[in-house]
Amino acid sequence: MLFVKTPEEVLAMIQAEFSPLERMETVSLSCAMGRILAQDIEAKEYVPDFDRSTVDGFAVRAADTFGCSDAIPAMLPLQGTVLMGEGAAFSLNPGQCAAVPTGGAVPEGADSVVMLEYTEDYGDGTIGICKSAAPGMNMIFRGDDVYPGKVILKKGRRLSDADIGALAAIGQVQVPVAKKLTVGVISTGDELVPPEVQPGAGQVRDVNSPMLEAMLTAFGCNVKNFGIVIDDEALLAEKVSSALSECDAVLLSGGSSVGVKDAACRIIESQGTLLLHGIAIKPGKPTILGKAGEKPIVGLPGHPVAAYFITKLFVQPLLGRLIGRDMPAYTVTARVTESISANHGRAQYHCCRLSKKDGQLYAQPIRGKSGLITTLAGADGYFCIDRDCEGLPQNAEIQVTITGGV
Amino acid sequence: MLFVKTPEEVLAMIQAEFSPLERMETVSLSCAMGRILAQDIEAKEYVPDFDRSTVDGFAVRAADTFGCSDAIPAMLPLQGTVLMGEGAAFSLNPGQCAAVPTGGAVPEGADSVVMLEYTEDYGDGTIGICKSAAPGMNMIFRGDDVYPGKVILKKGRRLSDADIGALAAIGQVQVPVAKKLTVGVISTGDELVPPEVQPGAGQVRDVNSPMLEAMLTAFGCNVKNFGIVIDDEALLAEKVSSALSECDAVLLSGGSSVGVKDAACRIIESQGTLLLHGIAIKPGKPTILGKAGEKPIVGLPGHPVAAYFITKLFVQPLLGRLIGRDMPAYTVTARVTESISANHGRAQYHCCRLSKKDGQLYAQPIRGKSGLITTLAGADGYFCIDRDCEGLPQNAEIQVTITGGV
Numbered sequence: 081m082l083f084v085k086t087p088e089e090v091l092a093m094i095q096a097e098f099s100p101l102e103r104m105e106t107v108s109l110s111c112a113m114g115r116i117l118a119q120d121i122e123a124k125e126y127v128p129d130f131d132r133s134t135v136d137g138f139a140v141r142a143a144d145t146f147g148c149s150d151a152i153p154a155m156l157p158l159q160g161t162v163l164m165g166e167g168a169a170f171s172l173n174p175g176q177c178a179a180v181p182t183g184g185a186v187p188e189g190a191d192s193v194v195m196l197e198y199t200e201d202y203g204d205g206t207i208g209i210c211k212s213a214a215p216g217m218n219m220i221f222r223g224d225d226v227y228p229g230k231v232i233l234k235k236g237r238r239l240s241d242a243d244i245g246a247l248a249a250i251g252q253v254q255v256p257v258a259k260k261l262t263v264g265v266i267s268t269g270d271e272l273v274p275p276e277v278q279p280g281a282g283q284v285r286d287v288n289s290p291m292l293e294a295m296l297t298a299f300g301c302n303v304k305n306f307g308i309v310i311d312d313e314a315l316l317a318e319k320v321s322s323a324l325s326e327c328d329a330v331l332l333s334g335g336s337s338v339g340v341k342d343a344a345c346r347i348i349e350s351q352g353t354l355l356l357h358g359i360a361i362k363p364g365k366p367t368i369l370g371k372a373g374e375k376p377i378v379g380l381p382g383h384p385v386a387a388y389f390i391t392k393l394f395v396q397p398l399l400g401r402l403i404g405r406d407m408p409a410y411t412v413t414a415r416v417t418e419s420i421s422a423n424h425g426r427a428q429y430h431c432c433r434l435s436k437k438d439g440q441l442y443a444q445p446i447r448g449k450s451g452l453i454t455t456l457a458g459a460d461g462y463f464c465i466d467r468d469c470e471g472l473p474q475n476a477e478i479q480v481t482i483t484g485g486v
Numbered sequence: 487m488l489f490v491k492t493p494e495e496v497l498a499m500i501q502a503e504f505s506p507l508e509r510m511e512t513v514s515l516s517c518a519m520g521r522i523l524a525q526d527i528e529a530k531e532y533v534p535d536f537d538r539s540t541v542d543g544f545a546v547r548a549a550d551t552f553g554c555s556d557a558i559p560a561m562l563p564l565q566g567t568v569l570m571g572e573g574a575a576f577s578l579n580p581g582q583c584a585a586v587p588t589g590g591a592v593p594e595g596a597d598s599v600v601m602l603e604y605t606e607d608y609g610d611g612t613i614g615i616c617k618s619a620a621p622g623m624n625m626i627f628r629g630d631d632v633y634p635g636k637v638i639l640k641k642g643r644r645l646s647d648a649d650i651g652a653l654a655a656i657g658q659v660q661v662p663v664a665k666k667l668t669v670g671v672i673s674t675g676d677e678l679v680p681p682e683v684q685p686g687a688g689q690v691r692d693v694n695s696p697m698l699e700a701m702l703t704a705f706g707c708n709v710k711n712f713g714i715v716i717d718d719e720a721l722l723a724e725k726v727s728s729a730l731s732e733c734d735a736v737l738l739s740g741g742s743s744v745g746v747k748d749a750a751c752r753i754i755e756s757q758g759t760l761l762l763h764g765i766a767i768k769p770g771k772p773t774i775l776g777k778a779g780e781k782p783i784v785g786l787p788g789h790p791v792a793a794y795f796i797t798k799l800f801v802q803p804l805l806g807r808l809i810g811r812d813m814p815a816y817t818v819t820a821r822v823t824e825s826i827s828a829n830h831g832r833a834q835y836h837c838c839r840l841s842k843k844d845g846q847l848y849a850q851p852i853r854g855k856s857g858l859i860t861t862l863a864g865a866d867g868y869f870c871i872d873r874d875c876e877g878l879p880q881n882a883e884i885q886v887t888i889t890g891g892v
Contacts, residue, residue, distance in 0.1 A: 109681060109696055110696065110699065110700075113700040113703065113704060114704075127690075127859065127860075128690055129685055129690075130687065130688060132690075162688070163676065163688075164675065164676035164677045164688070164717065165675070165676035165677035165678070165688050165689050166676075166687060166688040167686075167687025167688040168688070182788075183675070183677055183690070183788065184677070184688065185687065185688040225859060225860050226859075226860055230860075232860065232863045232864070233863055233864050234864065237864065237890075237891055238890075238891055238892065240700075240865070240889060240890030240891065241697060241700035241701040241704055241794075241889075242697065242794055242837075242862035242863065242865055242889060242890060243862070243863055243864065243890065244696055244697055244699075244700040245693045245694070245696065245697030245700070245790050245794065245859055245862055245863075246693075246859045246860060246862055246863030246864075247681075247696075248681040248691055248692070248693045248695075248696040248697060249681075249690075249691055249693045249790070249859040250691075251681055251682065251684065251691060253681050253682045269570065269571070269589070270569065270570035270571035270572075271570045271571035271589055271590070272571070275515060275653075275654040275655075275657055275659050276657065276659045277657075278657065279535055280573075281536065281572060281573025281591065282536060282568070282569075282570070282571050282572045282573045282574070282590065282591040283571050284533075284534055284535075284538075284589070284655075285654055285655055285656075285657060286654070287651045287652075287654045287655045288651070289654075290515055290516065290650055290651065290653075290654040291647060291648065291650055291651030291654060293516065293650075294516075294519045294646075294647035294650040294651070295647040297519065298519060298520075298647055311570065382588075382589065384651050384655070388647075388648055388651065406891060408840070408866065408891050408892055409892075410818045410840070410847070410888050410892065411818065412816045412817065412818055412819075413818075413819055431648075434814065434816070441816070453533065453631060453632075453651055453652045453655040454533075454631050454632055454636075454638065454652060456648035456649070456651055456652055457638045457639055457648065457649055457651075457652030458638070458639050458640065458643065458649065458652075459646070459648055460814065482816050483646060483647075483648060484643075484644075484646030484648060484649065485643055485644055485646065485812060485814050486644065486814055486815075486816065
């Protein structure tokens with residue numbers, strides 16, 4: 081029995097059927113990039129922890145400088161000099177000033193800093209201030225950037241390079257992140273040989289195993305490759321069972337013939353529950369989704385381009401759900417370079433190459449009669465033609481998801 | 487002497503002053519993701535290497551089916567059955583058919599495949615074909631996807647997960663890639679302590695070292711962290727010299743005070759040539775660029791947000807130039823949630839958070855009085871206000887470069 085769902089229904093089903101695993105570990109800051117935060121990160125201290133100058137100059141009480149100018153500088157005795165990396169060992173009395181470097185501590189009693197350019201050193205321990213200061217000028221106050229309790233980064237975020245900087249700033253050198261998922265990959269098909277083997281008559285190389293390994297690794301998973309299994313239901317059942325025992329999720333790919341698809345369904349049903357058989361999408365319709373306990377099993381189409389899209393569009397959101405990862409998705413706007421027909425009652429996905437001309441981005445659909453794999457090679461992104469759309473005219477504006485080259 | 491350049495001039499200078507290093511190495515397919523191709527990849531064989539069926543069905547000569555229908559099927563004797571992963575051991579004579587699975591080899595003599603759904607097996611060795619076939623129908627011909635000499639991927643491309651699939655398909659399991667660059671990172675400043683150390687009076691944590699390490703690692707470089715050097719010209723010169731001997735490029739960060747900037751310039755001049763002192767950009771103006779032999783030395787601003795932007799906007803293109811990497815850059819279109827002033831005669835960069843509402847993407851500038859680091863934390867991207875622009879009104883359309891969360 082087939083139950084084909086729309087992409088939206090499949091994504092909703094993923095949210096409903098699977099829950100975050102909530103497994104945390106702590107990694108050092110230098111290993112945290114790209115990991116998923118398992119907790120909100122709250123600052124425990126002030127950044128900066130002292131009032132700082134943002135310029136090279138003289139710390140003053142602003143009131144002592146009001147009305148001064150080049151012609152009538154305020155003459156302030158130099159109370160001391162602040163060194164970088166040290167606190168100000170003195171405080172400022174009314175009518176005094178102190179030399180402060182960029183980033184240096186502003187002494188107590190001062191409320192602003194006048195840039196070096198607007199001062200004159202008379203050499204007798206007196207500094208002439210030639211520009212009046214406003215309170216707070218050229219200063220960062222303690223805690224301006226961060227204060228205890230401020231949430232710096234939120235749970236679920238994939239940590240960027242900039243986030244690593246922010247964590248360093250607050251001294252969060254141990255970072256609570258979601259444990260990596262381990263995903264098992266099994267390729268099925270009597271016709272498959274490993275990529276390093278020269279195919280014999282009627283054979284083709286296994287594209288999906290290395291491609292899925294690359295996709296899942298880039299997504300932040302550990303991948304266990306269970307190799308190629310011939311189309312034998314008992315053997316496949318055994319392999320799925322051992323993959324399930326070692327992994328958090330299992331991807332079966334291939335088995336595009338009717339018999340093998342049925343076998344995959346029976347195996348999923350014997351291990352757990354079959355949730356889905358077919359997605360209204362092109363390419364990628366013959367997709368199976370099930371769960372064994374809480375572990376997802378996905379039966380991907382054998383066609384590499386179909387397996388690619390199903391993994392991008394559904395498997396990654398599913399794995400993101402398990403790991404509690406925020407999944408923002410952005411698209412760039414482009415114009416399609418040629419008309420494309422679509423009339424399948426299914427959302428239709430195309431890979432494309434992008435180029436810029438006169439500030440306008442153009443997307444050239446990558447066509448291929450067979451589309452085995454070269455429609456993926458060198459692709460910069462992909463776009464979707466909606467189920468209800470009969471095609472796109474040349475120059476139509478489309479939204480492209482970037483996938484390559486960057 | 488200062489020579490401030492515009493961002494465009496700096497990028498042109500990078501192209502003019504530095505050349506690709508052209509250092510190649512070969513890595514296995516499973517390690518090639520994210521690496522930069524050092525050569526065009528040409529296929530050496532046909533994919534597929536045989537005529538394949540795209541459906542489960544019967545291979546026929548199309549001419550034998552012309553005019554057939556449900557009511558008047560063409561009755562064709564079954565010449566044989568093709569098994570997956572094997573060549574067709576027989577060829578088809580006129581008036582015959584052969585059972586072929588999806589992906590199986592189409593026997594010689596056949597020119598099309600009729601789907602199982604449109605056939606009937608009479609059980610006596612005869613198959614009824616109920617739908618006429620057109621030549622080529624439901625078939626992929628040898629070399630349809632790839633043929634010897636076809637360029638699959640071009641030199642300079644950063645390999646994506648999909649590209650890995652394409653390389654697997656043509657059996658390119660050893661991949662020629664550009665050798666990784668080794669980049670040295672030195673932080674300078676008497677006020678800096680490593681992130682794991684609790685800052686004392688007047689001290690702050692070194693944000694730039696871990697942030698730059700994350701940025702450069704993500705960009706595909708090996709990073710050598712030379713730690714924190716106090717503001718001492720002789721010590722710094724020694725450290726720069728040893729970093730130059732071990733690395734392909736050296737980034738100095740910090741030294742925001744005038745004295746240290748001058749020291750950095752003198753060190754670069756003693757080791758090679760000072761190319762640039764200052765970029766007309768905010769934040770990030772106090773940037774230094776030089777070269778020692780062919781090796782770039784960059785003096786980054788000490789302010790983490792400034793160091794971040796200079797690294798994204800100039801250091802990464804510079805490293806990309808050295809490694810021969812294509813650097814496509816895409817932006818998403820968003821509306822700014824609040825008005826922003828700009829009036830500096832410099833291109834002004836802002837970090838932002840992105841959110842979607844009713845299909846429209848909104849960019850909220852992340853403001854911070856000091857902007858030490860929290861303007862970076864949790865940023866989804868950044869946008870630029872042009873040098874000639876006096877600011878943006880609320881809801882203005884902007885182009886955002888995505889940097890985080892995805």
